[in-house]
Amino acid sequence: GQSLEQPSEVTAVEGAIVQINCTYQTSGFYGLSWYQQHDGGAPTFLSYNGLDGLEETGRFSSFLSRSDSYGYLLLQELQMKDSASYFCAVRDRNFNKFYFGSGTKLNVKP
Amino acid sequence: DAMVIQNPRYQVTQFGKPVTLSCSQTLNHNVMYWYQQKSSQAPKLLFHYYDKDFNNEADTPDNFQSRRPNTSFCFLDIRSPGLGDAAMYLCATSRGDRGQSEQFFGPGTRLTVL
Numbered sequence: 697g698q699s700l701e702q703p704s705e706v707t708a709v710e711g712a713i714v715q716i717n718c719t720y721q722t723s724g725f726y727g728l729s730w731y732q733q734h735d736g737g738a739p740t741f742l743s744y745n746g747l748d749g750l751e752e753t754g755r756f757s758s759f760l761s762r763s764d765s766y767g768y769l770l771l772q773e774l775q776m777k778d779s780a781s782y783f784c785a786v787r788d789r790n791f792n793k794f795y796f797g798s799g800t801k802l803n804v805k806p
Numbered sequence: 807d808a809m810v811i812q813n814p815r816y817q818v819t820q821f822g823k824p825v826t827l828s829c830s831q832t833l834n835h836n837v838m839y840w841y842q843q844k845s846s847q848a849p850k851l852l853f854h855y856y857d858k859d860f861n862n863e864a865d866t867p868d869n870f871q872s873r874r875p876n877t878s879f880c881f882l883d884i885r886s887p888g889l890g891d892a893a894m895y896l897c898a899t900s901r902g903d904r905g906q907s908e909q910f911f912g913p914g915t916r917l918t919v920l
Contacts, residue, residue, distance in 0.1 A: 739911050744908070787907060792900065
């Protein structure tokens with residue numbers, strides 16, 4: 697089976713940097729994705745790591761260490777619109793299956 | 807714009823009354839997924855299709871069925887909805903090859919069971 701852990705809630709101020717961690721236990725692993733979901737909205741894709749290391753996409757970066765079963769999402773220059781829930785998702789060895797963590801609610805304050 | 811469409815956006819049904827949720831896509835993706843998401847919880851994978859190949863999750867209740875008559879459309883049938891089935895149901899697609907990891911989600915259908 698799959699088990700993912702994320703902090704339930706994080707608060708930060710506008711302009712700051714925040715890191716959201718994700719640890720996982722899985723019977724088969726192919727990669728780690730990150731999604732953003734605003735209240736009432738659908739998840740939207742942010743980033744994916746198939747290999748160890750850092751992937752950077754604008755203000756967002758994601759990191760993976762497969763040996764530690766650990767990844768994180770780094771958000772820089774926080775903006776109010778970044779207030780949302782962030783989910784990590786394990787891509788299964790059957791590379792078409794994805795299992796989501798419980799999500800981290802990010803509150804950005806002025 | 808290419809997209810994933812779900813109808814209806816809001817569905818109200820009565821306890822035990824069958825209901826069907828629909829999803830269509832213009833992305834021509836091979837894989838279509840159904841997720842259930844309850845308030846403040848993770849999206850939970852119910853099943854997915856790779857083309858017409860159906861893949862059920864072991865813990866998906868028998869009450870939930872799915873059909874994919876063609877590449878573009880996929881349906882979620884809930885045969886006898888219970889109060890515990892009230893949730894947001896999300897449809898998603900992906901290309902289905904190793905090199906492409908992104909899933910594209912529809913806006914969801916919020917199901918209320920009275």
